[in-house]
Amino acid sequence: MLLSLSWLREFTPYEGAAEELGDRLTMLGLELEDILHPYDAISSIVVGYVAECALHPDSDHLHCCKVDAGQGQLLDIVCGAPNVAAGQKVPVALVGSRLPDGTVIKKAKLRGAPSFGMICSERELGLTEDHSGIMVLPDSAAVGARLVDVLELDREVLDISITPNRADCLSVLGLARETALAFNLPLNIPELPLRLDEEGPESIVPIDIEAPDLCRLYAGRVISRVKVAPSPMRVRHRLHAVGVRPISNIVDVTNYILFECGQPLHAFDLDRLRGGRIVVKTAREGEKFVTLDGQERVLSARDLCICDAERPVGLAGVMGGLNTEITADSRNVFLESAVFRPGTIRKTSRRLGLSSEASYRFERGIDQRRTVWALDRACALMAAFGGGVARRGLSIEEPRPFVPARIDFRPARADALLGVRLSPEFDEKTFAGMGCVVEKSGDVWRVEQPSWRPDLTREADLIEEVGRVHGLDAIPPVLPPVQLDLARAAEPESRYAFWLRLRRWGAGLGLNEAVNYSFVGHKDLDHLGLPVAGRISIMNPLSAEQDVLRTALAPGLLQDLRNNLAQGAQGLRLFELAHVFEADSASETTARETGMLGVLLYGARHDAAWPHAEADMDYADLKGVVEHLLHFLHLPAPVCRQAEAHPFLLPCVETLVEGRCIGRMGRVKPALAEAFHARKDVWLAELNLETLRELYDRAVARFTPLPVYPPVRRDITVMAGPELKVGQVLDHLAGLNLPLLEAAALVDCFEPQGGPGVEAGRNLTFRLTFRHAGRTLKDAEVDKEREKVAESLVKNLGVRV
Template sequence: MLLSLSWLREFTPYEGTAEALGDRLTMLGLELEDIVRPFDAIADIRVGHVVECVPHPDSDHLHCCKVDAGQGELLDIVCGAPNVAAGQKVPVALVGTRLPDGMSIKKAKLRGQPSMGMICSERELGLSDAHDGILVLPEDLLPGARLVDALQLDREVLDISITPNRADCLSVLGLARETAMAFHLPFSVPELPLVLDAAAPACEVPVDIADPELCWLYAGRVISGVRVAPSPLRLRYRLHAVGVRAISNIVDVTNYILFECGQPLHSFDLDKLRGGRIVVRTAGEGEHFVTLDGKERVLTSRDLCICDAERPVGLAGVMGGRNTEVTPESRNIFLESAVFRPQSVRVTSRRLGLTSEASYRFERGVDQRRTLWALDRACALMVSLGGGLVRKGLSLAEPRPFIPCRIPFRPSRADALLGVTVDREFSARALEGVGCAVERDAPDAWTAIQPSWRPDLTREADLVEEVGRVYGLDAIEPVLPPLRRRLDTAGAPESRFAFWGRIRQWGAGLGLNEAVNYSFVGHEDLDFLRLGREGRISIMNPLSADQDVLRTALAPGLLRDLRNNLAQGVQGLRLFELANVFESDAASETTARETGMLGILLYGRRHESGWPHAEADMDYADIKGIVGHLLAFLHLPEPECRPAREHAFLLPAVDVLVNGERVGSMGRVQPAMAGEFHARKAVWLAELDLEILRRLHDAVTVAFRPLPVYPPVRRDITVIANAGLTVGEVLSQVRGLGLPLLEDVALVDCFEPEADKAAGERHLTFRLTFRHADRTLNDAEVDKVREKVAESLKQRLGVRI
């Protein structure tokens, strides 16, 4: 939002600097981006009076002028503009002046005649594209005065970033209200009284609103006998200062009121409205419409249109139509002021890629109680600039009147949320300062009535934020709040947030890097990974074509992270992500089911350079080890891994089961798919269901036992087995013996000698750990138990030792 400092002072008597105002507004949540001085490039231009103007003796289009520019003597200036004449007040660039386009004015002779300056056009001054003649100034200006001072141009303009919830600050009126509150200044709005034509009969245009949920208010007035012409210089250049191109007095007034009051308006040529009526309805599917920019738009049934009796004449809240455009020949105007449902305007604007100053404000909400006031203000200004008369009669339909929210407010709750004790009188003044009417029903139970220009104030938390904003969030000491835990909740299952927090700590502690990705992916991403289309939730208003659906898996985002890291030269990557995946569910309140998932991606080198065997790459053992480590961290048993019958993008793929329940899958991303993400090595990926893991974790009863006192004894045993025998079968057999001295068994090596490959055999080495709780074991009894294990394996599994 561009805010002219001189325009602001018409509403509140702020006398400070632009920098001080920007700093204070920034602390109120309205961040100052820049201070623009739009007319500094013409600061040296002077007002001149053309005393004499005669034809050039050696040219048929040049004129020799004598100009009073306040220098004490008349200046000889040669001018080629066709409209220059004696008696005019004009802008003059003196010798040594540099124009906005970089040209420097020097003494010159044009066809033998001296020229000591330049009489400028608007284009040469950078004020517009007009260059068909010089700029003729008002007659009451004094020669020699600086042009920017004589025309009272807006010298300082603040570029303020407005957050989406503060639609009230998208106007000079709203920012003046904030300024008055911040600096304890009076606030007033200069009135423009509306005078109606008492002699002419009333003229009302009937208004029909087909869907009251899409148009809450529609009003209009008729102005007859107008003259469409350029606006006065001051109004044109004020619009120029805030980045708006002046068009004509009628159109310029609608833009002026939009920036001043925040209410978008639109003017129709009344004589072009067929049937003499306004109908607010949705468009027909595939209906065509040409907007003011000359482009033909194909509409859908979700687009709200302003129509006459036969056809659309405007896209509600976005842009008017070429078929009812105000032209220099227009004499009768129908001026519209309305309130549309913000979501409807946003859908149409985004779908068509058509954003305007009007749509920007309608999407965020306008002040419904100021709608008629802004209409009357614009009518009065139009009549003062373009002549004509405002006819009696108001076209009005308001199917959904504004009803302010009554919001409970507890000062003690505000203190608790802000972390500081705020004086009760200060809280009341702060709420009243932002426009709320405060009813003190009880010492700690107030009621605040929402002002019409603050649609964002609907909850107690919103009011607390306003009190904190006025108090100054920078004035609140940064003190950590005390953490209190009640004994009666000890041992209760932890919250989802706390559970996810512990998983994050586990991942970081294990050396994994956390990835945070958008919940939006593209249908093409899911199709590429062969993920089913059933259950997908498409985005009706996607930010881009590659973010048009909610993710159903974490893999697309993690694989994109892989590609981005590889592009930066990363050799090894260990990522984890905790996030929700989404699936349509008609039984859900939101029609979407959210499931928390943990994704883990491994790629490239196992160790950093400098470590032993740094060239070795990660493999299945790494991804399985990380999954097993997580389950141990959650006090769950070792996972049971079964080959998956089929998987969309993993090959080989393994289902991970805990207590017989599937909790996720892991495996290698298919090489052809991984190659599309620039991977040249194996990509290992796991996705685990955090909802199931949390439920299993909550059901675990943690038991404590004394730490072992006596040392363990370890023995290795190598099993020569057929390739079809799984490690899990061996482990199950050993553990099933129930030997009291055998504490643990684990696979430590897998070797396939060249001589045994033809026979399809491999060597599996297991480490047996023995321990006695009350004494140190000797070799004889350890070897005896080891022999029992070996004999059992040979007899039951048919292996060789």
């Protein structure tokens, strides 16, 4: 919303700076985006007086003028405009001035005649598109004065972002109410009395509302003896300052009232309304209609139309029709002012891709009690601008009169929620400044909603209002007391607490958390070979890349990989906690949500430091992350087995805990990973958090005393063929049940390069940890135990050590 500061001051006597007003409105929830100075580019233009004007001796269209620009001498200026004449007051750009299009005025000679400036047209000044001749100023303009001062142009315009619930602030009047409330100023609405043509006959256009649920009020007046002409200079320049192109006195009034009062209006050429009546009804399916922009629109049965006796003449609340537009030949006008159901206007506007200033306001709600008032104000302006006379008679139908909400308000409840003590006098003054009617009765007040605040429907809304007027920034931040009930200490933690625990685990392990949209593209899921069955498509997607709910976390994590590689990352360790979605007709929402944990590893295992800079992460790193998670959750070590064919993982390993599958992990197929710019192996795991939570809730933590005596470690290397699995060796070591053998872990795997005479195989190095609970072990004891382990491996597994 563009707000002219000078326009605002016509409603409330605010004398402060634009920056101060912007700061205060921002704290009230109306954020200041920018402060514009629309006419700074012509601040150097001055008023000149054409003392003499003669034809150029060597041209049939140029004029040699002598102009008094307030510098004490007459300036020679050559002008090519056909309407320049002696005795005029005109805008003059002196030598050195810069015009809005970037042109710098210099001394020049035009066909031998010197020129020391330029007499400007409205288009050259950036005021309008009129370039038919120079701009002629009123005789009252002072010679030498700045043009922006003479025309009283809007010097400062605030660009304010309005939240969707504050439709009342989409006008100067609405923002004036907020300003008056914020600075304790009076609100004065300049009256424009409507003078009707008492001598002429009454003129009423019959109105038939066939869709009363979609049109709450429709009113109109007839203006006759219309003379379509340019609007007064002040109106044209004010509209230009807020980004509206002036058209004519009739159309400009509708735009002026829209920005001033927030009520969209539309003017029909009454002589082109067939049957002389208005019918408000929905369109026929497939009906075609040409709007004012010249585009043919195909309508649906859900679109609300304004029709005459035979055809549509306007898309209700969106745009009028070309068949009844105001032209230079229009002599009788029917001016419309209405209130439509917001949802209907919003759907039509979105479906047709046709947004207008009117639809933007209708979509959010209109002040129904000021609809007729705005209509009369517009008719008065048209008469004042010489655009015609208003005929007697108001055409109106109101199938759904406005009924204000009456809300119970408890001052004590407001203080408790806001955490600050507000006096009842402050609350009452705030509501009165908002336009509410307050009935105080004990501890519970009855507050009546004003017609321009459709967002006030419950007590929480009123509490928010007194809070923001008091200043949410003025409420001291105080942490609420947290009381832990020991009686509930043994209860399972909440879902939020469980996910928070996992987030802390991931961050503590050195992983970076990824937060992705729940929306992905069908093409992303197709690329990974994920099944089509069970997908939930988005009816109104933000883009083609976000047209379906994700069924796996992999698409988002792989997109994160692509983005990080594009930024020069060499290694990546990501985790994500999020939901995946699958269609489920048995669910209340027709969608089943499953919490998942995704882990992605890529690139260097260590930071770029000698001597490990070239070592890349592999399956062992991914498996270690999963095992660390299970240990963190007090769950037993997983059982890993090769899974059946997987859409995008090869190899793929299925992870089981206590016989239940908790997820899968493996390497993303290189052909698929290449599309995400991966040049190394991408390791990915997806774990089911619902299953993990069930296992976690059943887990019982058992405590054992910390060992007192130190461990002794020995390494043993097993040389075996490629068919021997590491798990077989570890299971065998665990089955030996040696009292001193505490643990065994794989620490290295070496595969010699094949060649003539070289037997294929692997060298697996395991680290054995020995410990005695009651004393320190001696080397001889440990060596003896190691030999037992070696003999058992050779005898039972057929390996060499």
